[in-house]
Amino acid sequence: MGRRPCCDNSGLKRGPWTAEEDQKLISFILNNGIHRWRLVPKLAGLMRCGKSCRLRWTNYLRPDLKRGAISEEEENQIIQLHSSLGNRWSKIASHFPGRTDNEIKNHWNTRIKKKLELLRVDPATHQLIINQQPERYDHGHADARPQAEGKSTDVSEDEFGLMHSSIWMPSDRSSNEEETIPQVKSSGSCSSSFCASSMASALDTEETKLCYDSFPPWEAMYPFEDLVLHGSLL
């Protein structure tokens, strides 16, 4: 008949924690330590289930938590770890003392994922999205403009064209090469890596400036060799 629920929900409080509840939980744990979460709410005088108490403690009340915004450096590291570990948030979080898996997962889902999508990198595979328009750009029109968080952008027709042509596609490609893999030109500082700077300059709009200002160097994130190995440029 399956597992019993972690707790009997009848009569138990749910939803946001109050300062009073927080205080009760903190003082109980500091005085008694953590032994059995199931017993914690009873002993601490809380109308919560043990699971809720554990989550509240680990994600919010733990004294060793590092509160505050996730830095660019941390974000960079998260992306790298995600590319090798996938959605194993607890593993990723273990590299960031004071950060919780929930915090990193939320940050990934609300910010990093969107930035990657904006730059046409599949957040799941970390490969370039080359054969389709990103869904969030496509509002039913083939030439839908990139939009950030529902706001219209300053990306002009030409800039948008650049985004889809000169950055990824060889300038002299024929029309039936539309669905083929872009070539990465081997010149200058972009010789062996995905040239983020040229892409950034092509997308030199307020929105993309904001994006790049808080985004790690792409050369480091997605080196050309990796893209080839993962099949993006094959």
Added chain:
DNA sequence: AAATCGTACAACCGCTATAGT
């Protein structure tokens, strides 16, 4: 000023892993 929309994040749900009996 009010209504609506979008975002960020806390919290919950359900499943799996592991320890204990």
Added chain:
DNA sequence: CACTATAGCGGTTGTACGATT
């Protein structure tokens, strides 16, 4: 070995709040 209890994990939802209309 089988079963149960508990902790941990990842996906998803709910909601507060700021921005926009």
